[in-house]
Amino acid sequence: MQKILYGLALVFGLQSCDYDEVELYQPNEEERTVAGFISNNFEFTLLSSALQYTGLMDTLNNHLGNYTLLAPPNSAFEALGITRPSDFYQLDKDSLYKALAFHIIPQRLLVDDIPFDNGIVYTTLEGMEQQASKVSYVTTTYLTFSGSRVTTFDQAFINGNVQVLDKVLKFYPKGSIKQWLEENEQYSIFTAGLRHFNLLDLLGNEDRNFSVFAPDNEEFESRGITVDSIARMDVNKLIGARLFGAYIVPDLLIFISDFRYYYYNSGQQFVTRVLEDDEDYHQNLTGYSHNVPGQQIFPQTALDQNLYSFGISKLAFPYGQYPGKSSSLVYDSALDFDLFLGSGRQSHEAQTYGDRPERNDHIASNGLIHDIHALLVLPDEALKN
Numbered sequence: 001m002q003k004i005l006y007g008l009a010l011v012f013g014l015q016s017c018d019y020d021e022v023e024l025y026q027p028n029e030e031e032r033t034v035a036g037f038i039s040n041n042f043e044f045t046l047l048s049s050a051l052q053y054t055g056l057m058d059t060l061n062n063h064l065g066n067y068t069l070l071a072p073p074n075s076a077f078e079a080l081g082i083t084r085p086s087d088f089y090q091l092d093k094d095s096l097y098k099a100l101a102f103h104i105i106p107q108r109l110l111v112d113d114i115p116f117d118n119g120i121v122y123t124t125l126e127g128m129e130q131q132a133s134k135v136s137y138v139t140t141t142y143l144t145f146s147g148s149r150v151t152t153f154d155q156a157f158i159n160g161n162v163q164v165l166d167k168v169l170k171f172y173p174k175g176s177i178k179q180w181l182e183e184n185e186q187y188s189i190f191t192a193g194l195r196h197f198n199l200l201d202l203l204g205n206e207d208r209n210f211s212v213f214a215p216d217n218e219e220f221e222s223r224g225i226t227v228d229s230i231a232r233m234d235v236n237k238l239i240g241a242r243l244f245g246a247y248i249v250p251d252l253l254i255f256i257s258d259f260r261y262y263y264y265n266s267g268q269q270f271v272t273r274v275l276e277d278d279e280d281y282h283q284n285l286t287g288y289s290h291n292v293p294g295q296q297i298f299p300q301t302a303l304d305q306n307l308y309s310f311g312i313s314k315l316a317f318p319y320g321q322y323p324g325k326s327s328s329l330v331y332d333s334a335l336d337f338d339l340f341l342g343s344g345r346q347s348h349e350a351q352t353y354g355d356r357p358e359r360n361d362h363i364a365s366n367g368l369i370h371d372i373h374a375l376l377v378l379p380d381e382a383l384k385n
Contacts, residue, residue: 101124142260
């Protein structure tokens with residue numbers, strides 16, 4: 001049970017509380033509403049219980065309303081360790097309400113209503129912005145909402161429709177990226193580094209958007225970096241904009257599934273940016289995966305697995321590859337790994353990478369938080385001249 005509650009807190013930023021038992025919603029059998037469909041479908045028993053507990057089931061039973069419910073099935077909740085209705089009842093009802101309301105758009109939204117584009121904004125029931133991405137490849141249409149793919153389209157009912165998602169949207173109802181980081185202990189060393197180099201308050205700025213790629217404590221500790229060692233770092237000798245700013249992509253929201261849009265739309269699933277306040281270096285993000293020595297990872301495989309690579313280099317590599325190399329991603333020991341900074345090059349990887357998709361796509365009020373499985377820059381690579 002402790003593991004379940006931790007998983008819920010990480011996703012929704014929730015706190016435990018006292019609760020009253022609730023009865024499952026009883027639908028009006030004469031007319032089928034969105035609520036009636038969810039409450040009578042075995043695939044959505046967990047979602048049904050959560051909606052009933054928060055009172056949102058009554059909203060979705062309003063015959064005069066028009067709603068699009070982005071509906072995670074039981075399997076999506078189970079992936080987070082939520083396996084029974086009573087798991088919801090130990091959580092703060094208001095925070096859970098906001099997290100679930102993020103899954104409801106107060107308009108009937110069919111797949112044909114959504115243009116083929118990326119970053120299409122829709123307003124949720126609580127006034128937050130939900131981002132959609134739609135792209136076609138061969139005969140398949142890919143539609144995502146805030147990083148979660150729609151697996152079943154356009155189940156229509158009298159007061160709206162249901163789009164079935166492959167995972168729960170990880171909406172954080174309490175506020176900014178700064179607040180999310182401060183509440184999640186497993187990223188406390190990263191948070192300490194941001195604070196020490198005066199970058200943490202930047203991530204509390206609600207007037208800008210950010211995509212943050214956060215290494216957990218284990219990554220720092222494996223390189224001998226702790227909260228205490230960060231406190232001893234000399235800010236006059238180290239470039240904080242490189243050492244910790246490398247993980248912050250400002251003014252751009254990047255869901256990991258967006259790389260699929262980039263690839264199918266233009267054949268180029270990459271993002272290359274000059275590092276803010278450190279123009280000598282570039283951030284190179286790509287949907288390719290480089291982390292398997294001696295094995296070729298094709299773009300489609302990486303996209304299907306929600307993998308990505310991230311490297312910091314003086315040069316811009318739009319494809320995340322080295323100059324003069326073909327599109328093959330076979331590991332080559334002759335490559336000069338000094339082209340990229342960080343711990344990734346120390347372990348036969350062309351770049352550091354993100355291979356834990358369950359930790360990605362956390363949605364705060366001013367941006368996104370993803371997990372990255374290595375350090376982008378080491379302290380001796382951020383020394384001032």
